[in-house]
Amino acid sequence: MSVILDARQLPEKxxxxxxxxxxxxxxxxxxxxxxxxxxxxxxxxxxxxxxxAKGPSERFEGEIAQASRHPTLGLYRVERLGGTxxxxxxxxxxxxxxxxxxxxxxxxxxWPLTFSEMQGWYRAASRYTESGSGSFLVSEIMGPDAAAMxxxxxxxxxDLDAVERFSCPTDFGTRYRADLDRASNVxxxxxxxxxxxxxxxxxxxxxxxxxxxxxxxxxxxxAQSYVLAAGGLESTRLMLAANIGNDRDLLGRFYxxxxxxxxxxxxxxxxxxxxxxxxxxxxxxxxxxxFSIPSEVQRANKMxxxxxxxxxxxxxxxxxxxxxxxxxxxSRTFLKREYARKxxxxxxxxxxxxxxxxxxAGHAGNVLAGMPSLFSFAADWARRRWLAQRKLPYVALAGxxxxxxxxxxAEQVPNPxxxxxxxxxxxxxxxxxxxxxxxxxxxxxxxVLTAHHLLARALDRTGxxxxxxxxxxxxxxxxxxxxxxxxxxRMADDPxxxxxxGDGKVFGLENLYVSGSATFPTSSHANPTLTIVALACRMAxxxxxxxxxxxxxxxxxxDARKRIA
Ligand SMILES: Cc1cc2nc3c(=O)[nH]c(=O)nc-3n(C[C@H](O)[C@H](O)[C@H](O)COP(=O)(O)OP(=O)(O)OC[C@H]3O[C@@H](n4cnc5c(N)ncnc54)[C@H](O)[C@@H]3O)c2cc1C
Numbered sequence: 001m002s003v004i005l006d007a008r009q010l011p012e013k014x015x016x017x018x019x020x021x022x023x024x025x026x027x028x029x030x031x032x033x034x035x036x037x038x039x040x041x042x043x044x045x046x047x048x049x050x051x052x053a054k055g056p057s058e059r060f061e062g063e064i065a066q067a068s069r070h071p072t073l074g075l076y077r078v079e080r081l082g083g084t085x086x087x088x089x090x091x092x093x094x095x096x097x098x099x100x101x102x103x104x105x106x107x108x109x110x111w112p113l114t115f116s117e118m119q120g121w122y123r124a125a126s127r128y129t130e131s132g133s134g135s136f137l138v139s140e141i142m143g144p145d146a147a148a149m150x151x152x153x154x155x156x157x158x159d160l161d162a163v164e165r166f167s168c169p170t171d172f173g174t175r176y177r178a179d180l181d182r183a184s185n186v187x188x189x190x191x192x193x194x195x196x197x198x199x200x201x202x203x204x205x206x207x208x209x210x211x212x213x214x215x216x217x218x219x220x221x222x223a224q225s226y227v228l229a230a231g232g233l234e235s236t237r238l239m240l241a242a243n244i245g246n247d248r249d250l251l252g253r254f255y256x257x258x259x260x261x262x263x264x265x266x267x268x269x270x271x272x273x274x275x276x277x278x279x280x281x282x283x284x285x286x287x288x289x290x291f292s293i294p295s296e297v298q299r300a301n302k303m304x305x306x307x308x309x310x311x312x313x314x315x316x317x318x319x320x321x322x323x324x325x326x327x328x329x330x331s332r333t334f335l336k337r338e339y340a341r342k343x344x345x346x347x348x349x350x351x352x353x354x355x356x357x358x359x360x361a362g363h364a365g366n367v368l369a370g371m372p373s374l375f376s377f378a379a380d381w382a383r384r385r386w387l388a389q390r391k392l393p394y395v396a397l398a399g400x401x402x403x404x405x406x407x408x409x410a411e412q413v414p415n416p417x418x419x420x421x422x423x424x425x426x427x428x429x430x431x432x433x434x435x436x437x438x439x440x441x442x443x444x445x446x447x448v449l450t451a452h453h454l455l456a457r458a459l460d461r462t463g464x465x466x467x468x469x470x471x472x473x474x475x476x477x478x479x480x481x482x483x484x485x486x487x488x489x490r491m492a493d494d495p496x497x498x499x500x501x502g503d504g505k506v507f508g509l510e511n512l513y514v515s516g517s518a519t520f521p522t523s524s525h526a527n528p529t530l531t532i533v534a535l536a537c538r539m540a541x542x543x544x545x546x547x548x549x550x551x552x553x554x555x556x557x558x559d560a561r562k563r564i565a
Contacts, residue, residue, distance in 0.1 A: 004181050006050070007192035007213035014219045018044035018187070020543055021209065021223035023194045023238070024230035025049070026083020027529055028515040028536045030172045030180070031128055032227060035540030037183035044221060045180065046211060048230075049080030050191040059193070060234070063423045065437035069480060070257070073434060076338055076482035077231060081190060082173020084231070084483060085529070087338060090169025090393065092131035093526035094122045094534075096305060098295040099411075105302035108254065108414040109522050112493045112502035121534035128533050129167040130175075130390075132285035137161050141281050149289040151273040155458040159292045164309075164527075166278075166286040166393045192219075194230070195429045197242040197512070205510045206244075215428050225511045225543060227504075229536070232485025232517040232528075233420065233434060239514075240422050241432050245489065245499050245506040253419045254487040255436070256412040256523040257480035259444055262314060263473035264452050268402040268465040276310040276404060277396040286393055291406075291455055292525075301454070304411040304447030307525045308455060311407040312397050318362025322397060323370025324377050326363035338482060402465075408451065408474075409481070409525045413443045420488055438480055448474050484528050489518040503542045504535065515539050 010016075020036060022029045025047030033045045048057070057079035064070050078084045095115070102110030123134040138146050138161050149160040180188050195218075196210040208222045228235035236252055239245045246252075268274060278286045290309035298305060313320040315329050367374060384392040399405065412418075418439035422432040449471060456467040492498020495507035500519050506512040515536050517528040524531075 003183070003186060004177070004188045004190065007189050007211070007219070008217070010189070010213070010219060012217060012219070015208075016044060016187075016189070016219065016221045017223065018042045018221075019224045020044070020227065021046060021221050021225070022227045022229050022515075023209070024083065024228065024234065024516075025081045025173070025188065025190075026229065026231060026516075027085050027128075027172045028083075028532050029227070029229035030082065030176050031125075031533050031536035032229060032515060032540050032543075033180055033183075033186050033188070034128075034176050035537055036544055037179065037186050039185060039544050041185065041544060043186045044223065045186065045188040046192045046194055046221065047081050047188065047190050048193040049078070049083075051081070059427045059429065059431070061427075062434035062436060063425075065435060068436065068438045069440065070436050070438040071480065071482045073233070073436065077233070080173060081177060081188070082171045085170065085172040087336065088167075088169055088483070088529065090129070090131070090167035090391075091164050091527045092126065092129050092167055092530040093164045094118070094136060095524040095526050095531055096292075096295065098298065099305060099522055099524040099526075103299070105299075106304065106413055106522065108416075108497070111521055112491055118531075118534055118538075121538045122530065124537040125530050125533035126165070128170075128172075128537075129530060130170045130285075131165040131167045131530070132281055132283055132287070136163055136165065138163055138289060141287065147273070147275055149275045150268070150464060152464055153462060155462050156294070157297050158455055158458045159294050160289060162292050163287045163289055166288070168390045193429055194221075194238060195431050197226070197238055197244055199242070199244060199509070203244075203509075206512050212429055215430075223511075225513065227513040227515050227539070227543070229515040232488065233436075235514050235516055236420060236488040236518050237422075237431070237434050239489065239499075239506070240420075240434075244509065244512065247508055248495060250416075250490065250497075251499050252421055252488050253416040254414040254490050254521070255418045255420055255438055256414065256484075256486040256520075257438060257482075258484045258486070258523055258525065258527075259410045259412060259440060259448065259478040260408060260481050261448075261473060261478045262311065262405055262407050263448075263470045263477065264308075264406040264467055265313075265399070266310075266404045266406060266455075266459065266465055266467050268404075269463070270402060272402065272464055274310075274398075274402075274404070276398060278393055284390060286390070288393070288396075293451055293454060297454065301450050303450040304413060304444065305525045306408055306410040306447050306451035308406045308408050308451060310396070310404045312395055313399065313405040316359065318359060318366055321366055321400065323366045323374045324395060324397065326366035326370075327374055327378075328395070329363050330360070330367065406452075406455075408448050409527075410444065410448045410451070410478075411523050411525050412486075413441055414487060414490070414522060415439055415441055440478055440480075445475055445478060448478065484517065484523075486517045486520045486523045486528060489514045490521040491519045492521060504539050513539060513543070
């Protein structure tokens with residue numbers, strides 16, 4: 001019998017009961033439910049999206065404070081089983097040890113957890129995300145004889161050993177649905193929107209939650225423990241709306257997204273061998289090298305955690321001369337809008353009113369001049385990106401004359417003034433919408449500038465090349481990474497500095513937990529999902545009250561392994 005239900009088929013005003021209720025069926029919620037599957041506690045997973053739903057939801061829309069460089073709130077979030085993993089790029093990166101430590105020069109830094117406590121959970125998260133063995137060092141993945149990222153590099157100020165790994169990208173809804181359906185202690189209700197958290201009169205526990213399948217059709221859910229896993233913004237929104245977890249006015253503050261941009265080019269000495277493309281490990285999982293700054297160098301420079309990596313040049317600018325990038329730009333209207341937006345971006349300088357036509361002509365010229373190479377690229381791309389289960393993550397192209405563009409991904413410093421609050425308006429279900437006032441600080445951009453200067457100096461010292469840096473682009477062109485919603489219900493040792501404790505339990509409430517990036521007290525440079533999933537595994541152990549290792553994931557069969565290789 002299927003235990004995946006459609007909320008529209010439930011009797012009206014029904015009260016559902018379970019020992020653990022999980023609100024939200026994205027990577028966080030699915031991992032939790034999956035880890036609790038087969039255990040002694042009954043679990044109810046409440047997911048707002050319905051089967052087949054793909055797009056963003058009007059419910060997510062909200063307001064953006066004036067002058068905040070934050071994308072609209074409907075972008076970068078998906079309402080369906082699997083949540084935003086139906087859209088993600090699959091880049092999997094663990095936080096670095098120093099990300100968990102208090103750093104005197106990063107205000108409000110430090111987690112109630114250490115990196116070594118997280119390591120086992122990261123291994124479990126690597127299995128859930130299908131991103132490989134869990135090692136993130138080239139020297140371990142390929143052995144000591146691995147080709148260097150840059151031949152002849154010998155500067156200890158920049159680390160070339162750490163890599164990022166890539167998931168298939170795994171859609172958690174598709175990948176784990178059958179397991180949830182099979183688990184006799186887990187029920188999943190789709191199309192069920194949690195609209196209100198209702199505490200008991202003494203406000204010590206959550207008494208029940210109110211849910212709806214549409215604005216006129218409501219029901220109730222009661223449980224011993226409630227986990228908010230509705231995404232970095234929605235979990236915070238539900239707590240703000242119920243005025244829960246906000247005794248010290250910390251809820252919604254410290255909002256971070258990561259900053260990203262493209263502001264430099266590296267020119268290598270002629271003949272220098274550079275590994276810039278996506279590589280595969282023994283399990284055929286894609287990984288990619290990058291430049292990172294060792295923790296002692298970060299400390300010496302009092303800088304945030306920033307990485308730099310080779311990426312194609314600004315795609316919108318036809319001056320790159322690449323028929324492949326020009327074809328991508330011309331076909332951007334066929335892409336998902338979350339990706340098309342970045343592809344069309346021309347950096348912080350913007351475009352004049354007539355420049356659109358000039359660009360289109362330039363791109364058309366590149367395509368016409370490079371037809372033969374474009375055809376062979378398209379055939380290879382179709383095979384490795386569209387047809388393969390484990391997809392080539394992105395294009396990796398060498399620049400002309402040994403020149404490469406650099407992207408940066410950077411930590412944001414926790415800032416209490418960067419925050420989300422409730423807007424004056426409500427959605428169709430009566431839930432107050434969010435007002436987002438995302439801020440980027442001088443310390444954030446200084447960290448990015450320092451990382452670029454450190455690499456430029458290292459290139460100079462090694463004599464392997466040089467670098468041009470557009471400092472104005474860093475100062476004025478850094479963007480919030482869409483889809484990374486970090487810090488608004490931060491984890492801390494005590495309630496004076498955070499909203500949840502080290503187990504994700506809301507301070508002052510006995511039975512409410514938050515799972516997801518809202519609980520990260522600092523953001524690292526790393527994409528959040530691997531850490532979200534690692535923390536969800538850890539929370540499952542806490543909720544199950546059991547000792548030992550995380551539950552095994554149903555093994556990928558040899559057949560399936562072949563499919564995703
Ligand atoms: C274009 C894009 C690319 C990305 N690429 C990467 C990447 O390469 N690497 C990486 O680490 N991360 C990436 N991310 C981010 C990644 O998708 C998120 O970190 C991840 O999905 C968060 O998981 P989650 O379970 O916390 O939240 P979500 O995935 O947002 O899931 C939350 C779920 O809760 C449901 N929900 C919300 N409100 C309610 C409610 N009131 N009641 C019931 N259910 C509710 C939603 O419908 C949704 O299914 C990307 C995001 C985007 C948009």
